[in-house]
Amino acid sequence: MKVLVTGGAGYIGSHVVLELLDQGFDVSVLDDLSMGARENVDERAEFFLGSILNPEDNAKALEGVDAVIHMAAFKAAGESVENPEKYEKNNVGGTLTLLGSMLDHGIHRFVFSSSAAVYGDPQYLPVDEKHPVVPINPYGQTKLDIEGKLENSYSDRGIRFASLRYFNAAGYDILGRVRIPEAAPNNLLPIVMEAANGTRASLDVFGNDYETRDGTGVRDYIHVTDLAKAHILAVERLEKSSSFTINLGSEKGYSVQEVLDTARTVTGMPILANITGRRPGDPPKLVASSQKAKELLGWSTKHSDLESLISSMWEIYKPAEATF
Numbered sequence: 257m258k259v260l261v262t263g264g265a266g267y268i269g270s271h272v273v274l275e276l277l278d279q280g281f282d283v284s285v286l287d288d289l290s291m292g293a294r295e296n297v298d299e300r301a302e303f304f305l306g307s308i309l310n311p312e313d314n315a316k317a318l319e320g321v322d323a324v325i326h327m328a329a330f331k332a333a334g335e336s337v338e339n340p341e342k343y344e345k346n347n348v349g350g351t352l353t354l355l356g357s358m359l360d361h362g363i364h365r366f367v368f369s370s371s372a373a374v375y376g377d378p379q380y381l382p383v384d385e386k387h388p389v390v391p392i393n394p395y396g397q398t399k400l401d402i403e404g405k406l407e408n409s410y411s412d413r414g415i416r417f418a419s420l421r422y423f424n425a426a427g428y429d430i431l432g433r434v435r436i437p438e439a440a441p442n443n444l445l446p447i448v449m450e451a452a453n454g455t456r457a458s459l460d461v462f463g464n465d466y467e468t469r470d471g472t473g474v475r476d477y478i479h480v481t482d483l484a485k486a487h488i489l490a491v492e493r494l495e496k497s498s499s500f501t502i503n504l505g506s507e508k509g510y511s512v513q514e515v516l517d518t519a520r521t522v523t524g525m526p527i528l529a530n531i532t533g534r535r536p537g538d539p540p541k542l543v544a545s546s547q548k549a550k551e552l553l554g555w556s557t558k559h560s561d562l563e564s565l566i567s568s569m570w571e572i573y574k575p576a577e578a579t580f
C-alpha cells in the first residue's frame with residue numbers, strides 16, 4: 257500500500273514517514289520545504305518538491321497512492337493572529353485543493369492533522385472529543401473549518417477521514433534518524449533544548465501564578481513517535497471502517513517547571529530561565545483524554561514520559577563537542 261505524506265519533511269511528518277517505512281508501506285512525500293528539511297526525509301521515500309496549493313504538484317505526488325496523510329500546514333498560533341490570511345490560504349485553501357486533487361484521482365482515504373487548538377479554553381479536564389470546540393486563534397479555526405468540511409461535504413463525496421487532534425508533540429526519533437531540529441521553534445521543549453545547548457541564552461517562563469501545582473502552565477506532551485504510530489493505525493482502520501475524530505495525547509500533564517527540572521537533570525546544563533508574565537491566550541492546564549484512540553485503534557504510548565521525551569531531544573540538540 258502506498259501513502260502520500262504532505263508536509264513529510266516537517267517535524268511530525270518526518271517521523272510519520274519513518275514509521276510508515278519501518279512498517280513496510282511505500283511512501284511519497286510532498287513538501288514545499290518552507291518549514292521542513294529535505295535531509296529529514298528518509299531516502300526510502302519518494303520526494304516531490306511542491307505545494308498542496310498547486311493541483312499539478314498534487315497530481316504528480318498522488319500517482320499510485322492509496323491514502324493521504326495530510327500534515328502540510330502552518331502551526332504557529334501566535335503568528336496566525338498576526339497573519340490570519342496566511343493560515344486561511346494554506347491551511348484551508350491548500351487542504352481543499354488537495355482534497356479536490358484526491359477526488360480527481362479516485363483516492364478516498366484521508367488522515368488529517370488536526371489539533372487540540374480546536375477546543376480553545378478547556379471547560380473541563382481531561383478534554384475528550386465531546387468537549388465544545390471554540391478555537392481562540394485563527395490557527396485552531398483553520399483546523400476546525402477543515403474538520404467541518406470533511407464531515408459535511410467531503411463525506412458525501414466519498415472521502416473517509418480520520419481527524420487526529422494532537423496535543424503537545426515533542427521528542428525525536430529514538431534511533432536518532434531525524435537529525436535537523438526545527439528552525440526558530442515556538443514550543444516549550446525545543447526552546448528549552450536551545451537554552452541548554454547555548455543557541456539561546458535563556459528562556460522565558462510565561463507565568464508562575466496559575467492555579468497549578470507549582471504555578472506554571474501544565475500541558476500534555478506526547479512523543480512524536482507515539483503520535484506517528486497512531487497515524488499508521490488510523491490509515492489501516494480507514495480501510496474497513498467509517499470516519500472518526502480522536503484526541504492524541506499522553507493523558508499526563510507536566511508543568512513548565514517540571515519540564516525545566518527534568519531537562520536540567522537529563523542535559524546536565526544549568527538552563528537559565530526568567531519568569532515573565534502570562535502569554536495571552538494560554539490556558540493554565542490542558543490534558544487529553546485519549547480513551548477513544550485507545551479503544552478505536554488499540555493505540556498506546558511508549559515514549560511519552562518526560563525523561564524519554566527530553567533525552568530523545570537532547571540526542572539531537574546536544575553540542576557535537578560535548579561528551580556525556
Ligand code: UDP
Pocket residue numbers: 424442443444445447459460461462463472473474475512535538
Ligand atoms: N511556555 C513557556 N515559555 C516558552 C514557551 C512556552 O513558558 O518560551 C509555556 C506555555 O505558556 C505553556 C507551555 O509552555 O504553558 C507549552 O507551550 P507551547 O507553546 O509549547 O504549547 P501550547 O500548549 O501553548 O500550544
